[in-house]
Amino acid sequence: MSDQVVKALLDPAFMIALLVAVAVFATVFTVLPALSGNPMKARMKAVALERDELRAKQRARLAAESDRRRKGLREEESIGMRNIVDRLDLRRALVDEGTLTKLRTAGFRGQNPLTKFLFFRLVLPFIGFVLAAIYLFVMGAMPDQPLFVKMVVCIFAAYGGFYLPVLYVSNRATKRKQSIQKAWPDALDLLLICVESGMSVEAAFRKVSEEIGAQSVELAEEFVLTNAELSFLQERKAAYENLASRTGLETVKSITQALIQAERYGTPVAMALRVLANESREMRMNEAEKKAAALPPKLTVPMILFFLPVLFAVILGPAIMTALALKNG
The missing domain is CATH 1.20.81 (Receptor-associated Protein)
Structure with a gap:
């Protein structure tokens, strides 16, 4: 049996076939990386495709958000608001260059935001006065106070409603400036x-x-x-x-x-x-x-109120407990 195996291995035809197989394997092993291309180029291409995909998603998100804001700011004016503002001539009474500048700084452009701003400055004082009156006279709040004090509170509520749109615009402008x-x-x-x-x-x-x-x-x-x-x-x-x-x-x-x-x-x-x-x-x-330099003074009061009492309790607590145990013992 072993003689047949040796004879088969030493057969010239088998040797030629073995050499051909080795040569084919070496050729494939050598040529295959070249055919597959440069791995660095393939990796850079994959990274570029992924970057383009992320950029497209980001642009789509920004476009959707911009359209949403544009729709919210430039939607068709309410005819009722515009008629009320025009009849009472609120633009002449309440609008100046500073108001327009604040609206532009807050990101509100066009006539529609200005109309809504003036309408809410007209309506919110009455709403604030009515709500304060309901809270004080109907729900019975502040029962010990005289009528004069309650009326003053209602007037302050109306005053706050009048300036609430201004505060809202100022807050939006501040956030926009910070961004x-x-x-x-x-x-x-x-x-x-x-x-x-x-x-x-x-x-x-x-x-x-x-x-x-x-x-x-x-x-x-x-x-x-x-x-x-x-x-x-x-x-x-x-x-x-x-x-x-x-x-x-x-x-x-x-x-x-x-x-x-x-x-x-x-x-x-x-x-x-x-x-x-x-x-x-x-x-x-x-x-x-x-901001970093102003942080230590700001942390002084919280440390005194919250950190130091806990620190003293942790340090002095065991000593006090030991002294009380020795005294009782």
């Missing part, structure tokens, strides 16, 4: 990169609005509006001034002044953007350092 201020240094860096790469100012605003939306939707919206105004307004200076007016931030105003001077005198925009971007980053760092 824009937080993302502004990064937006300036992106603008600087786009301008230095050879893009025009309009293309730079459009590109930055697409990229900065993940960090601040408000700032992306302002850049889109500025890009549209740069394309349609007769004077580009008006578009920059509108950007500064809508945001209400000094840092944005300085950038717009630099862009206006660059348009007027032909100075390089990239140089001004680089200097102002550095100043914005330093300003943001200074604000963070101020």
Whole structure:
């Protein structure tokens, strides 16, 4: 049996077949990676596809949110509100340039938000007065107080209802400014990169609005509006001034002044953007350092009220218990 196996192994035909099989396996093993392509290129392609997919999802989310806000801000006016505001001529009585500026800073544009603002300033005082009267006279609150005090409380409720829309607009404007201020240094860096790469100012605003939306939707919206105004307004200076007016931030105003001077005198925009971007980053760092420096004084009172009593109880508790046990023993 062993002789037959040895004879079969030493057979020239078997040796040739074995060599051919080894050669085929080596050839396939060598050629297959080359046919499959560069793994680094395949990996980079997969990463690029995933990045494009994430960017598409992010843009879809931002577009949906922008449409929702635009629909909420620019929906068709209520005819009843508009008729009441026009008949009472509330625009002349309650609207000035400061009111319009506050509404623009809060992100409300057009006549519809102004109409709703004036209507609620008219209606809410009566609602506040009626609710306070029901609470005091019908539900029997403050029974020991005289009628004069109850009427004063009702008047204060009406006064609060009159200024409630102003407080709401101010709160929205503050939150919007904080969002824009937080993302502004990064937006300036992106603008600087786009301008230095050879893009025009309009293309730079459009590109930055697409990229900065993940960090601040408000700032992306302002850049889109500025890009549209740069394309349609007769004077580009008006578009920059509108950007500064809508945001209400000094840092944005300085950038717009630099862009206006660059348009007027032909100075390089990239140089001004680089200097102002550095100043914005330093300003943001200074604000963070101020908050960090103000933290210890703010923590003093909570530590005295909550931390130190617990610390004294943990340290002195066992000693007091031991002293009481020795005294009783």
